[in-house]
Amino acid sequence: MLDSIRARFLIWSFIVFSAFASGLGMFLYERQKVESLNTVDRFLRVKSRTLAGLIEVYKDGRIHHELIEGEEGFRRGKTVYDILESGHYFSVFFEDGRLLAASPSLGRFRLPLSIERVRLDGSYYETTTGPGGEPIRVFTEKTTITSPHGEKGYTFIIQTAESLEEVYGFLHSLRNTILYSLPLVIGLFIAGGVVILWTSLRPLRHFSAEVSKITRQSLNRRLREERVSRELRELAGTFNRTLDSIEKAFNIERRFISDASHELKTPVSVIKSYCEIYMRRQRPGEEYREALSVIYEHTKRMDSIIEKLLLLSRLEEGRLPMKMERLSLREVVEKALSLLRPSIEVKAMGVRVMADGECYVNADREYLVEVFVNIIDNAVKYSENGGEIGITIRRDGDQARVDVEDKGVGIPQDEVERIFQRFYRVETTGSGQRGTGLGLSIAKEIIEAHRGRIGVNSRLGAGSTFSVYLPLG
Ligand code: ADP
Numbered sequence: 077m078l079d080s081i082r083a084r085f086l087i088w089s090f091i092v093f094s095a096f097a098s099g100l101g102m103f104l105y106e107r108q109k110v111e112s113l114n115t116v117d118r119f120l121r122v123k124s125r126t127l128a129g130l131i132e133v134y135k136d137g138r139i140h141h142e143l144i145e146g147e148e149g150f151r152r153g154k155t156v157y158d159i160l161e162s163g164h165y166f167s168v169f170f171e172d173g174r175l176l177a178a179s180p181s182l183g184r185f186r187l188p189l190s191i192e193r194v195r196l197d198g199s200y201y202e203t204t205t206g207p208g209g210e211p212i213r214v215f216t217e218k219t220t221i222t223s224p225h226g227e228k229g230y231t232f233i234i235q236t237a238e239s240l241e242e243v244y245g246f247l248h249s250l251r252n253t254i255l256y257s258l259p260l261v262i263g264l265f266i267a268g269g270v271v272i273l274w275t276s277l278r279p280l281r282h283f284s285a286e287v288s289k290i291t292r293q294s295l296n297r298r299l300r301e302e303r304v305s306r307e308l309r310e311l312a313g314t315f316n317r318t319l320d321s322i323e324k325a326f327n328i329e330r331r332f333i334s335d336a337s338h339e340l341k342t343p344v345s346v347i348k349s350y351c352e353i354y355m356r357r358q359r360p361g362e363e364y365r366e367a368l369s370v371i372y373e374h375t376k377r378m379d380s381i382i383e384k385l386l387l388l389s390r391l392e393e394g395r396l397p398m399k400m401e402r403l404s405l406r407e408v409v410e411k412a413l414s415l416l417r418p419s420i421e422v423k424a425m426g427v428r429v430m431a432d433g434e435c436y437v438n439a440d441r442e443y444l445v446e447v448f449v450n451i452i453d454n455a456v457k458y459s460e461n462g463g464e465i466g467i468t469i470r471r472d473g474d475q476a477r478v479d480v481e482d483k484g485v486g487i488p489q490d491e492v493e494r495i496f497q498r499f500y501r502v503e504t505t506g507s508g509q510r511g512t513g514l515g516l517s518i519a520k521e522i523i524e525a526h527r528g529r530i531g532v533n534s535r536l537g538a539g540s541t542f543s544v545y546l547p548l549g
Pocket of ligand 1: 450454455458482484485486487495496500501502503511512513514515516517539540
């Protein structure tokens with residue numbers, strides 16, 4: 077399941093988005109908490125200033141204040157500071173800790189006070205428990221008040237406090253809202269993701285449906301690149317090119333099977349009809365000998381085709397062990413020529429070998445001789461009697477190069493590339509009767525197994541030059 081793009085996307089987006097949404101929720105909550113406390117703190121500071129403003133010091137040192145009910149400022153009626161445990165408190169002390177006034181809302185309760193701390197810091201905030209057991213925020217500040225002309229002055233410690241119950245209640249409900257809405261938001265996000273993914277994977281499903289229509293029987297079918305979405309166009313192009321080469325290989329394979337059966341069918345038919353004719357009635361011994369020699373010739377041809385096919389298939393599978401050794405190309409060519417001596421003599425061909433110094437390669441002797449036997453044999457086969465064959469051996473860059481040139485029938489331009497295919501024979505050269513069409517494919521496979529290459533240059537009626545390139549040894 078985890079190897080599906082969809083599952084991976086969903087799992088990853090779930091993890092990432094959950095982490096993101098929870099982080100965001102926590103951040104918002106913390107921010108709000110700090111903001112709310114700041115608001116309370118600001119309020120407490122303002123309240124403290126207001127209280128300080130209600131204290132007067134006369135020049136004879138008397139103190140007048142309007143801090144509690146009964147004094148002038150409060151005559152208008154009860155305030156929140158007069159109601160017991162109302163959540164709004166204050167107290168005012170002299171510097172030495174003697175109480176000047178406290179809000180009636182405190183009752184007998186006293187707000188915690190650290191004279192030491194206020195002396196050091198001037199003011200501080202703290203969160204503690206109020207008279208009703210509720211959480212409260214306390215602001216403690218020291219302030220000096222003097223008589224109008226500075227004759228007398230006192231330092232007071234003013235404390236203002238507010239219940240935090242409301243703030244905590246708000247934060248609590250905020251936290252619950254965040255906690256309850258998180259799964260909903262994550263769920264909505266995932267659902268959105270599924271819909272987007274489903275829609276974006278549609279072209280891929282379409283692509284895969286198109287691909288699945290291509291079968292062995294419809295290998296010529298191609299994906300319409302202009303009809304797939306832009307992101308998949310490159311993939312479709314690559315896929316089409318792969319199909320091109322598969323189709324080509326498939327066709328070659330198909331033609332090969334039909335060619336091979338055809339090649340083998342001819343000698344088998346000949347042998348079969350000879351047998352049928354000669355079994356029909358008694359014939360003189362001489363005739364049997366002639367028939368047997370025809371059968372023998374065709375059997376030999378079949379044998380040679382089968383041998384070559386086996387060799388080719390082993391070469392293609394890379395199953396043939398090669399005995400690599402350092403070889404002189406000149407010696408290899410000479411060996412091939414000596415094997416071909418009878419046919420060269422029959423056609424009275426002239427062969428010239430030109431070697432520009434010694435050229436060595438790392439190769440299997442037998443297979444390399446086979447390569448040149450095939451190429452030189454072709455040069456003999458496809459030349460007029462008494463023709464000339466030129467063989468040049470030289471270095472070409474970091475490669476050894478052997479050119480086999482003849483002045484024979486040549487190869488039509490449009491068929492040059494195909495002569496290396498198995499069983500391919502050029503009809504116009506009239507070669508159909510003699511060769512198997514396998515020699516050059518074998519030569520090519522051997523050369524490629526040696527990390528070399530073979531090329532041909534030919535003009536119809538003027539002759540051909542086969543060039544073999546091999547890494548220098
Ligand atoms: P074959 O046994 O028919 O010679 P090859 O694979 O060796 O098979 O060659 C394939 C075909 O290439 C030949 O049938 C011939 O038509 C063409 N060919 C090869 N060599 C030459 C050449 N030197 N001159 C002209 N045609 C050639």
